[in-house]
Amino acid sequence: MTQSWDVIVIGSGIGGLTAATLLAKAANKRVLVLEKHFERGGLTQTFRRDGASWDVGLHYVGGLNKGSRIRTLFDYMSNSALEWNKMPDDFERFIYPDIEFLVPSDRLEYQKRLIDIYPEEATAIRRYFTDLDDIYNWHVNGTIQLALPWPAKDLTSLSRRRKSKKATQTTKEYFDSRFKSAQLKRLLSTQWGDYGMVPSESAFAIHALVTQSYMDGAWYPKGGSSRISRTFETNIEAAGGVIKVCKEVTSIITDKNGKVCGVKAVDLSGDKLTEVEYHAPSVISNVGAGLTYTKLLPTDGEIGRRTAAVRKLIERIGSGISSVTLYLRLSKPVSTLGIKGENYWINTTIEQRDLDSQTEAVIAGNPGFGYMSFPSSKSGEDRFHTAEVLALVKAEHFSAWKATQHGNRGKEYLDLKDRISRGLLDLAETAAPGLKSLVEYSELSTPLSVIDYISSPSGDIYGLKGTPERYHGAALLSKSYVPGLYLTGQDAASLGIAGALVGGLMTASRVLGPFGLISIMKQVESEAKGGPCILPDGKRCLDKTKAVVNAKTALTSSIWKLELDLENTVAFVPGQYALLKVAPFEWRYYSIANIENRRLTLLISTRTGGHGSTYVEKVGVGAETEVELPFGSFRLQKNDCHKSNGGSWQANIR
Template sequence: MNTQFIQNNSEPHYDVIVIGSGLGGLVSALILAKEGKKVVVLEKNNQYGGNLQTFVRNKTIFDTGVHYIGGLDKGENLYNYFSYLNISDKLKLRQLNKNGFDMISFDDDIQEYPIAQTYQNFVDQLAIFFPTERENLIQYSKKLEEICSAFPMYNLNIGTFADEEDFLSINAKEYIDSVFTNERLKAVLVGNNFLYVGQAEKTPLYIHALSVNSYIHSAWRCVNGGSQIAKLLIKELKKYGGEIYKYQEIKSFVQNENEEVIGCETIKGKRYFGELFISNIDIKKTIDMLGERKFGKPFSRRVKSLEVTPSAFTIYIVFKPKSFSYINHNIYHFNSINDVWDSYEKPTNNWPNTYIATFSMDQKDEEYSESMTVMTYMTFDEVQKWEESYNVDINDNYGNRGEEYEEFKRQKTELIIRKLEKKFPGIRKKISDIHTSTPLSYRDFIGSEKGNMYGYLKDSSHPMKTFISPRSKVKNIFFTGQNVRVHGVLGVTVGAFVTCCEILGAEYLMNKVHREIEPNANE
């Protein structure tokens, strides 16, 4: 859908219009605002930040998407990118347990297995439990680093990513099976694959490596939530004259008589005109806003055929004061080692087959947890009967989708609590309140297709099928977000720099980044 208009002088005109205020959109906007460009960011909802959003219940802050971040120690990759954006030293962070930031556990095993920070410690901690696999762990660690080094922008270097199909088509499970003999260790090494939705036959090794490598270097929890990242980026954006507006849902692009894109229009009829447009919303929606012909039918049809990752069902637990000790690591728990791959496709008779639990510290008494967030897989099919209902109200909205929906959530919550009781006996009595979100919540607040967590599923058998260039066939429309390169805070940040390299020139931008961050690195 697109509209033709002649601009009048009273309508705003910008150098760059960014559609969507997720991390990729905000980073792209700030990079270009630093170049002196007149930039505006348009967000459809009440809250900025996409997956960086937080919400408050019972005076407790909960994250919607960002539960921990890697690569933020001084001099590491995300720290350096954030330094260029002038937010690294402003973040309020707490480093997770260095001897095990993620702990992997199973119903049939009382032991918890650590994923530790720094590769030496990573090897040492796992070798305690799997001493005969030490040399294999060293080999595996070197392989992860080697893969990450093949992506220049991951390490703030100039160059294109490793686009050789042989490299990208290495399957994660097949590689791990070829290196290790112990089945439990194999399961532990991919035990945190909720970070990328592990599929035995599809997940490429490079996705596994890029997802876990930065955490192994250093892993951090955002104090008071990940929304601080969005707030800091917006503050910097405004410092450079950038503008940002909420409740501006874009329905179409505006073209002139030569079919050149010159603006965009909101669902309420407000028009914004500009020279360049960066889409930080779902790529399929972007295509629909202008039509397949403009983006090229082969590209459009390829994108529309791509499978998205599943969504999640999440419970947000508020603890009674001083009732539950603070845990400075994340827990990935499985029914058995057979559930680590393809967990979301397993039979639901023993649901959930897996869950991830994260904890927030009580700021008044650091010995205790204030809250706990528990996530598990859920496909959109389970909530499809309510798909025509929408909710973007950040206030408590019990009953908005009907009592049947509320009962569905209560039943799912009870199943999770029963699982937690096995892991944490007596936890039920320590809970003050519980809130929930479903794939519908993620769809409405984040804007992702079917509420998916990480965009398009990558497939080692067809590695280039999910490759999305930040430069579209429409000369002044660019893409950013989790489908450009990879998902996650680091992946999306790198993707935004990749997008801006297409606009400004890679050599120019990355040389400027190094000039600005090197004085800080030497302090």
């Protein structure tokens, strides 16, 4: 089976979705996005347990004040359907044994607070804020340069050269050459977790980019980060494109001239695995430089020769950091503890330990560093109360279980997770006394979770490390080695959500040619100034089926039978599931009870009180919605996560 498209995107993370959405809306390209997982969105997806939800990778985003370039792009790609909640004015709390510092949403106030504490460092502090500006612009201009036509590309390159030495020194080298106070240096480097490298490893460029992006505060998507993929999807589908989940790309296809012409994939959506080919003259990879050049393309022959240098660079830079995250559902809002929704960066020592030592401490149940946030407070959720406690770790410390299967990793692994969970909760309690008493449910993810659900082979969450060597090798990373193939996401631009989004913008621009960036931004800015929101003229995505509610029956006090008439005939096998649209940009999956003569029957529990529960209780006969089906198979497995009423059985989806 083969299908043809204008552009194929591998991976539905923020970089891939940005490129796909811009090509669809700004250039009317028919784009196919292929996602291995059953959830779209990559690190912007959320997951749910009994109605409560947590973000997987998006914790907060900077630079989203009205009129900013990033906000304008988000508004354009979501047709302004994606709303953002501003976090508290003091949005970060840095906690150390000898000092606690609140980071304000105002650059001048931030500078003033630091100078009030360290008056003898006033000159260096002022210079630091100036340098953040300069190197932030150095970084941004370097990224934009990749999509500019000549001679603008060369002129931009010349203007950046005099600042390159400062940008590509390590963060530690920068701090040591400018500040005397060890405490101040440690305080300023607290947000190293946002880019995953301690100061002795990170380039000052990545520190400046991340720190500067939060000078006006931080934002979080209203309703949760999964709204991003669903709002972007509208434009992809309007141009005749589609996001296909449960599709694992196994290789990129080239023709006899060495030009990209499509991909091979395995369809994971049915009860049997099937191979499929998709054809397009342009392929965008959002699965990382390493996986693209070492797995999806041949490493021998002519293509192997062309990519040899970049593969060596990728190996030298190495994979980034991973994480363990403790997800908590609470009985009460954290406001009862005096918490306003700010992030907590918790440190038990002023010393900066290396990553191996930090990982060993986490595994021993005695973490010295952690990040805590409160998704429900940030998203505006008032029915469920949630928290997350995260520690950064090196994934190789979990390699003993890499060959095992999710849900079947043995007692030693479960004991390890229990020890890590208790250590993280103890750490959180030191910063937020009383938190433990509110915990109703807890669940821990490890680097193996990242490998399983984000398809990151080494479990890293930030892609290639933002080291000086990465910036020295930027020309190699940005080069196109196979005609028609483009990288996007974090490895194409920079780390994090905003970095991956900018990477998607640059990639879409390059696909459209030398003036692609100018063309895209002209449309983005026109809409931002009040111009019409113009959706592409295309056919509706065929992977979704219109459905009309035919009947609903309350089988018990908490179980409903919902019957829907489908627009199209759909075949299924027992054990498969359907995605049902239950609210704008909100979808829930349910096991298919039956499909007969285009009549779909679902059984829906209202025990959790979430969006799906509300939908089935309130929906009337004749109401229209959409379903996406069929997918994979459900199987029951024991959920050994900590819960107030003990373990439970839950559905696991392939």
